Amino acid sequence: MSTFVNIYDFTRFRKYLAEYQERRQAAEPTFSRTEFCNLLGLPNTRSYFNDVVQGKRVTDNMRERFINVIGLKGNEAKYFEAMIDFDQGKTAQVREAAFDAMMRLNKTPQAIVDPDSYEFFGNWYNSTVYAILEVMDVADDVSELAAKIFPPVSEKKLQASLELMKKMSLIRRDERGFWKPTKDSLATVQQSKSQMVLQFQKQCLELSKQALESAGKESRDMTTFTFSVSKKAQKQVEVAAEKFKAQIRHIVTADSEKPEIVEHINLHVFSNIREDASKASDYDTAAISANQKRRPFEKDLVQGG
Template sequence: MKSVTEYKEYREYVLDYYRERKRCSAFTWREFARLAGFASGSYLKLVCDGKTRLREEGAKKTALAMGLAGFELDYFVLMVRYENAKTDQEKKKCFEEIQALGDANRVKILGSEMYTFYETWKHSVVRELAVAMPGAKPNEIAKVCKHAISASDVSESLRFLVKTGFLTRDIKGNYHQANVSLSTGNLNVVAVAVHSLLRQMGEFALDALDKLPISERHFSGITMGVTEESYAKVVHEIAAFRKHIVSMVANDINPKKICRLNVQFFPLTEDLT
């Protein structure tokens, strides 16, 4: 069975643990619940089915019942705490604790690189500029950014991007992208960082609306009434549109500037029926 640190969801780990024990013995959900100290014999099954959830004390008891100790026990409890967090800020704080735990124990945390990449606008912009400005020094990259970033921030970002494979560097010192476009995949830990990035980019959009001439930015919007069916169709069309835009610019050589495209579609009212 995989180490607990290779899991992104605690329910998945608990279910795999149960299946592994069941494969080797006559292990039951009732026995599992008894070992963890739960009165209901079906409690952990309900947890794995998504019908209820573990709370922190229950997480510790379940971890001990599965033989977890030390930092693995702490990791499992943090996974539960992350899942139960109600706000992005709470989730962010919790995942940073998970990262710190992994660093302290020299353990790679699933999704850690993607989380760090999307947590700030700097990495995505530096990743594009490093390729578009071959041979440029960090201070030169910093100077072309419309929003404040220091040369040391650029240097730190470049080290991170190379270390994690978002960029490669050839023998001449020029940077290249292993993949032109990136996907967040299905890691729910990344979603929190993406929310942070979207907020930053939203603020930059407002800044551009106030400071840039119309010839250098494009803003438009539509207010409309939709059904659930048409909402789903619009979301599908937006996804297809984004892919089409990426394909249009993917092979561009020597770009003139780095731009950001924000696509937003959200309700302005509560449900009317």
């Protein structure tokens, strides 16, 4: 794996290249963007790297040169090529195949935050602010962020949230001085049952309650569905829930347009009958940025916005 940056933290090869060059130059001051061009065999084209980062198409010959300069091997090299195809593919089929290849090669296709990181998951708004930074330009003045975030959060808490994410290397300033995420996504470790994560999930439940009772025009789609099924069908429902979460992650990761909104999904699947009185019901809460698709068999409680 690259010494300077983890390629599997990215789904956009241009963002990966920019981050790699910046991190490597921090360790090797001579590794400027101009030097990158020299190593690519383009000593007379100093703007090439900048052009690629800004959207210039990369040819098959140049992708091989990038791989050699960075020193990518095996699955990392394949992942880099898949990222390029995902970005540059001329048809939807090519881009879809490239994305599937990325998912196969990347065993953990999310930026995983250690569930023992109590500070981050101790407050619901940290993950929300993380997502909002893709939508809004936020620097040292957080007054606009405080005015827009729902439910409301004080400026003092928002400043502390930014400081925490900076300490955890989850965000960094861009060339304009605004805080932006350093990863493509954020998720908790699946099936984690630590008290800290449960506390975070409880906060997310409270958010849903506030959204349900809110009279605002924000997008809302609240649904409940209670049913009786066989154990065989229960397993099928659990598989369908996992597929739904995977589909949402796919949509979010594959979204190539500029983020404009931040949405929150809580998905709860639990039994109303205990098979063993000594065991409590399990529930799984997914907190990710996505647009929720409505299902024809669901009962709509509230719809706004």
